[in-house]
Amino acid sequence: MASHWVLTGRVRARWSELRLPQRALLTLIASAIAGAMALPLIVTLWRGLSADPSLWATLWHARLVPLLGTTLALAGAVTISSLLLGMLLAWLVERTDLPGRKIFGPLLVATLVIPCYLIAIWHVSFWGPGGLLEHSITTLFGVSVRVPTIYGFLGAWLILVIATYPYVYTLARAALRALDPQLEEAARSLGAHRLKIFLKVTLPLLAPALAAGGLLTAVYTLSDYGVVATLRYETFTTAIYKQLTGRYDQAPAAILSTVLIALTVIFLIIQQRLWGRGRHYYKATQRPVPPVRLSIWGRWTALGFVGIVLFLGLILPVGVSLYWWLEGFVRPNPTAALWGTSPTDLLRYAGNSVFSAATAATLALVLAWPIAYRAVRYGRHGLTRLAQAGQALPGVLIALALALLLHRFVPSLYFTVWALILGYVIRFFSHALQATESGLARVPVRLEEAARSLGHRTLSVWRRVTIPLVAPSLAAGWTLIFLNALRELPATLLLRPPGFDTLPVRLWIAAGEGFYTQAAAPALVLIILSLPMLVLLRVGDRPEVRYGD
16 A cells, blocks of 8 residues: 555656646646547437437337337346357366367367357357258258347347357466466365365455456447347347438437447446456466366367357358358359459458558557557546547447538548548547557656656657657557457448448448458458467467566
8 A cells, every 4th residue: 555655656756747848738638638538428328318318218118118129128137148159168278188288278269259249140140040051951951941040138148148258268268277276276275075075165366356357248239239130139229220221320320329328438438447456366277277187078078068158159150251252252143243352342341441451550559659658657537538439439429420520520531541540549549548648657657757867858758768768659559440440340331432342341231232252351361360369369468577566
């Protein structure tokens, strides 16, 4: 506690020692950027709360209550299922003698490389009416079989669980590695059996990681559009999108958006409180935990279980993509040219995707620097929270608010590439801010003070000392923003200018019309461009190196 106050005093002292013009300029720039990042949230809330009360009453009985029920039911079911699945897989990989666990470890995270709406599209083409499964059974056995429908709640639940369990799995696996095995050994020496040790010792210590993964899954489910739209399950995001694209009625869309924002903010507040109260730190020992030996029946059961998860989340989507791509070569469709799937067109879509995502990632990091530097070096975190307001908004809401602002105040940017890039920046600005803050927190202040004592100004210190040391964190943040922007769908659909199609847009339009052959090529290119995510995850999977506190 004493060291905390000493550190706080030093931070305030450094802030007060800055020259007034530098301090004012840094605060002004950071405030302007944070305000710009929060504008979509402010505009959406203002339009929703200022709507006619009679419209609120009408929507409450006709739309809000049913949408609350369907959205919360899906979010709750997906969160609980992802917690159970992620925790079980993490325990099998980290604590048992499961054959091939070193291979299964990274493969179980590889699902994050494939966009969740793409997983949904290929599952529909496989399980759906007249899909590959029904066609294969009819061709092989000459029997017409009707496969149970994948549309609706069960289908949306299954796909979202497959798409989100890696969040829980990754955090739970890291937490299992960090636990001190002496705690479990002490309970075992007192006569506790394995199940009791897990429930009384291991599970409470994993609670913070599980809570973080579960709440991240819940927030993701609330903001998802692609999966629920593909599986025809109505939630707040699909209802808002229909209001904008079908009727273009902004008042009901703003009211629905306000309720969705309130739900998301509630989950985010719960997440921050649990993170603040539930962190556990233990001094890791070098001695590994002896794995639990599975019986022969248990090994085969565990292998089958892991195989089913990998089949649904990785093998089937990639395999179906390759099938439809090869189908286009074996049985060319004369109408394929209308969908623009030639190599030249694919190269143009990929170029549009890479340009917009890379520009957005770079711009986000540049804008995040003043806010993060002010927060880490001078202990001012209010603007940091304000700048991350976009985290509470799904892509469709950011696109709605940004389109309204640009149309009214900056019409020259309305429906331009820069409007799309700005939407990406706001959508994923929290990633840039967190990566920059994390990197700055690891750079000793003494190095910057030494550079200033040699006569270097602030910009020179940043260029020569700070940025080179923060570069690994900035690179990780850039990659994360790039990959998320590369796959962003609803904001791209609403903000892209005419003629500026990206890979997600092309595969979404083709798949929406049932032309899976034409959707396969942009889907495969998107997966190939997303493969660097595996490199980032492998780096994050290495043991953490800590220096003296």
